[in-house]
Amino acid sequence: MIGALGRWVGRHAHAAVSSAGRLARQPFGTILSVLVMGLTIALPLGLNLLVQNMRSATGNFSGAIGISVYLHQDVTDDKAEQLAANARARSGVARVQLITATAALEQFRKESGFGAALQALGSNPLPGVLSITPTPEGASPAAVEGLRRYLAAWPEVDSVQLDGEWVARFSAILEVLRRVLLLAAVLFGAGVVAVVGNTIRLEIQNRRPEIEVTKLVGGSNALVRRPFLYTGALYGLVSALTAWLVIAIALQLLQPPVAQLAQAYGSHFRLAGPTLQEVGIVLGAGTFLGWLGALLAASHHLAGIEPGAL
Amino acid sequence: MIYFDRVAKRYANGREALSAVSLRITPGEMVFLTGRSGAGKSTVLKLIALLERPTRGQVIVNGENTGKLPNRKVPAFRRRIGVVFQDHRLLMDRPVFDNVALPLLVADASLREVGKRVRAALDQVGLLGKEQLRPTELSVGEQQRVGIARAIVSRPPLLIADEPTGNLDPVLAGEVMSLFKRLNEVGVTILVATHDVHFVRESGLREIVLESGVVAGSEESLPLPPLQAHR
Numbered sequence: 001m002i003g004a005l006g007r008w009v010g011r012h013a014h015a016a017v018s019s020a021g022r023l024a025r026q027p028f029g030t031i032l033s034v035l036v037m038g039l040t041i042a043l044p045l046g047l048n049l050l051v052q053n054m055r056s057a058t059g060n061f062s063g064a065i066g067i068s069v070y071l072h073q074d075v076t077d078d079k080a081e082q083l084a085a086n087a088r089a090r091s092g093v094a095r096v097q098l099i100t101a102t103a104a105l106e107q108f109r110k111e112s113g114f115g116a117a118l119q120a121l122g123s124n125p126l127p128g129v130l131s132i133t134p135t136p137e138g139a140s141p142a143a144v145e146g147l148r149r150y151l152a153a154w155p156e157v158d159s160v161q162l163d164g165e166w167v168a169r170f171s172a173i174l175e176v177l178r179r180v181l182l183l184a185a186v187l188f189g190a191g192v193v194a195v196v197g198n199t200i201r202l203e204i205q206n207r208r209p210e211i212e213v214t215k216l217v218g219g220s221n222a223l224v225r226r227p228f229l230y231t232g233a234l235y236g237l238v239s240a241l242t243a244w245l246v247i248a249i250a251l252q253l254l255q256p257p258v259a260q261l262a263q264a265y266g267s268h269f270r271l272a273g274p275t276l277q278e279v280g281i282v283l284g285a286g287t288f289l290g291w292l293g294a295l296l297a298a299s300h301h302l303a304g305i306e307p308g309a310l
Numbered sequence: 311m312i313y314f315d316r317v318a319k320r321y322a323n324g325r326e327a328l329s330a331v332s333l334r335i336t337p338g339e340m341v342f343l344t345g346r347s348g349a350g351k352s353t354v355l356k357l358i359a360l361l362e363r364p365t366r367g368q369v370i371v372n373g374e375n376t377g378k379l380p381n382r383k384v385p386a387f388r389r390r391i392g393v394v395f396q397d398h399r400l401l402m403d404r405p406v407f408d409n410v411a412l413p414l415l416v417a418d419a420s421l422r423e424v425g426k427r428v429r430a431a432l433d434q435v436g437l438l439g440k441e442q443l444r445p446t447e448l449s450v451g452e453q454q455r456v457g458i459a460r461a462i463v464s465r466p467p468l469l470i471a472d473e474p475t476g477n478l479d480p481v482l483a484g485e486v487m488s489l490f491k492r493l494n495e496v497g498v499t500i501l502v503a504t505h506d507v508h509f510v511r512e513s514g515l516r517e518i519v520l521e522s523g524v525v526a527g528s529e530e531s532l533p534l535p536p537l538q539a540h541r
């Protein structure tokens with residue numbers, strides 16, 4: 001039992017080691033294939049990091065989303081106070097700042113220099129305004145829109161204006177990007193399978209004499225196929241590692257200018273790299289895709305090789 | 311050991327290589343298969359090694375009816391037959407050791423066993439000490455002997471050879487033939503397809519002559535040997 005297990009481990013180890021040795025003996029071809037696949041994997045990974053970083057960056061901007069509620073001119077300051085209290089009670093609202101018509105007039109008089117002209121008007125032309133900041137959870141486009149409709153339905157409200165609407169639009173664009181990313185990941189994954197499959201197909205052609213002799217001396221299909229599966233899995237793993245290497249270099253290059261940009265906006269935003277879990281998942285997925293490509297190619301092409309000529 | 315009963319083989323291109331071959335080789339025999347080119351010698355060997363299956367008739371080798379052996383059992387069947395080629399079919403990019411070890415690795419032998427047996431096989435063909443050389447560094451005669459070492463390394467009860475001396479000068483050919491004789495003396499059943507009529511006559515061993523797809527001088531049906539039960 002132990003012996004059988006030992007032999008099983010032994011022959012798989014032998015297949016793995018000889019596959020690795022074979023790749024190392026033809027470095028140029030191996031590097032080319034690995035680069036093609038590494039960059040193929042790096043593209044969706046890079047896009048993913050970009051989207052994640054943009055989300056966290058705009059997350060910082062959720063304070064920029066605001067709603068200005070303009071009241072009718074005949075709404076008294078007392079009534080305005082009451083409306084502000086109502087707004088504060090609403091969920092999804094972080095802060096409500098009331099600028100009463102009186103306060104607005106006072107401010108305008110002081111800051112605009114048109115104080116004398118206003119005096120001539122007799123009545124106050126400025127409306128009361130509620131300046132509402134949503135909570136981070138209430139800052140999603142749908143929540144903000146819901147809040148806008150709720151406020152617009154009040155009879156005392158003249159008009160409701162959204163500030164920082166671009167942030168909401170931007171996060172909608174990010175959502176589209178995330179979908180594109182999923183699609184890209186699937187397509188590029190299929191690309192890896194195809195590249196490995198083609199590489200293994202060529203390898204099988206190159207090693208045809210060896211395969212024929214191996215089958216002739218009684219090698220089973222599984223035995224003949226095994227080193228090719230290891231080669232494929234190894235290709236996938238090394239390509240995934242290459243992809244992360246490319247991403248790591250790109251992050252290092254982008255970090256300083258991004259930090260500078262963020263500083264210009266008074267932010268301490270830094271580019272976030274992948275988590276350890278993400279790295280692990282991609283390495284696993286790369287290995288699997290490589291193995292799959294090799295399996296498809298080997299199953300298809302090895303069946304056709306029989307030691308016919310004597 | 312080998313039993314052909316009225317065997318016909320027609321290839322996919324329509325050529326009928328064998329029309330009705332009946333022959334029998336008993337365990338421990340050494341037999342020559344002769345005939346002109348195109349008489350069907352290679353086809354007989356291919357049918358024995360299960361590189362081809364018969365179109366009609368029965369081929370029974372090592373107790374297995376090759377026409378009925380399921381594909382998954384073919385590898386195990388082939389492991390019990392050693393094959394020597396005219397062009398030796400060595401892997402030129404691998405050392406002698408790897409070439410000879412191939413049948414053992416395929417059969418899952420332990421590494422210690424592989425080393426021991428490879429050296430024993432190379433000793434038998436007189437090439438001990440050349441394990442690490444590449445076939446390209448050897449002479450033609452030595453390459454052929456490596457091919458023989460590979461065929462006998464897993465100690466198959468049956469050895470078949472297709473024109474093993476075809477590319478060799480008479481001296482080297484004589485060496486290879488006497489090597490086969492020595493193997494036969496230790497109990498290996500051997501079938502050699504050859505043009506080398508001179509050596510055949512001199513050896514005094516049995517000769518089966520093929521003539522355009524039939525065995526010359528005998529077409530009677532032979533009694534069936536016992537068959538292996540299929541699991």
